[in-house]
Amino acid sequence: MGREAVDAATLRRWLEVYAARLTERADHLTRLDAAIGDGDHGINMDRGFRAVRERVLNPADEAPLDGLLKGVGMALLSTVGGAAGPLYGTFFLRMAARAGGKDRLSASELAAALEAGVEGVRQRGRAEPGDKTMVDALLPGVEALSRALAEGRDLAAALAAAAAAAEEGCRATVPLVARKGRASYLGERSAGHQDPGATSSAYLLRALARVVSES
Secondary structure: OOOOEEEHHHHHHHHHHHHHHHHHHHHHHHHHHHHHOOOOHHHHHHHHHHHHHHHOOOOOOOOOHHHHHHHHHHHHHHHOOOOHHHHHHHHHHHHHHHHOOOOEEEHHHHHHHHHHHHHHHHHHHOOOOOOOOOHHHHHHHHHHHHHHHHOOOOHHHHHHHHHHHHHHHHHOOOOOOOOOOHHHHHHHHHOOOOOHHHHHHHHHHHHHHHHHHHO
């Protein structure tokens, strides 16, 4: 397999790296959420990806690519509380559906799978850019990925661009007034705080960029 494709092993490593990042940053995510939400985003995401590690990333389990992604989605739906469970669960289930029965995804197929995941999040959360949600990180990220690939950049470089765009989108949530979720109840008081869902979403794309660059 060349650098321009990813297989189930690469995706497993992505999820392992992301899960470790969530454990490291759980307190930070929870503090962000305490300012504008229920104060449990870090706890919930860490718990969800601990379940992913136990149920889906078991070394003895050689699930195919779409089975792996579906397993992640189902684990998150059953263990992550609040809005994050359905949203992240939908993200991975839509990725699985788009991946189909392939044993590896080309760069363009990976981008399409990520786009399908983001569209699932938008539909499930009824969120649009500027609503101060995870969409504000994910959408710029996948758009930057597709743009970089169209410009002829290799997958590692394109994912680095995607991660950077997601991080920029995450930071851009700080001045926004939330229009969706628990934060929207605060109205103008939600401005001045970084969205926790956008933050964990930026971690997700950065983890993928890291794994592909190291492969």
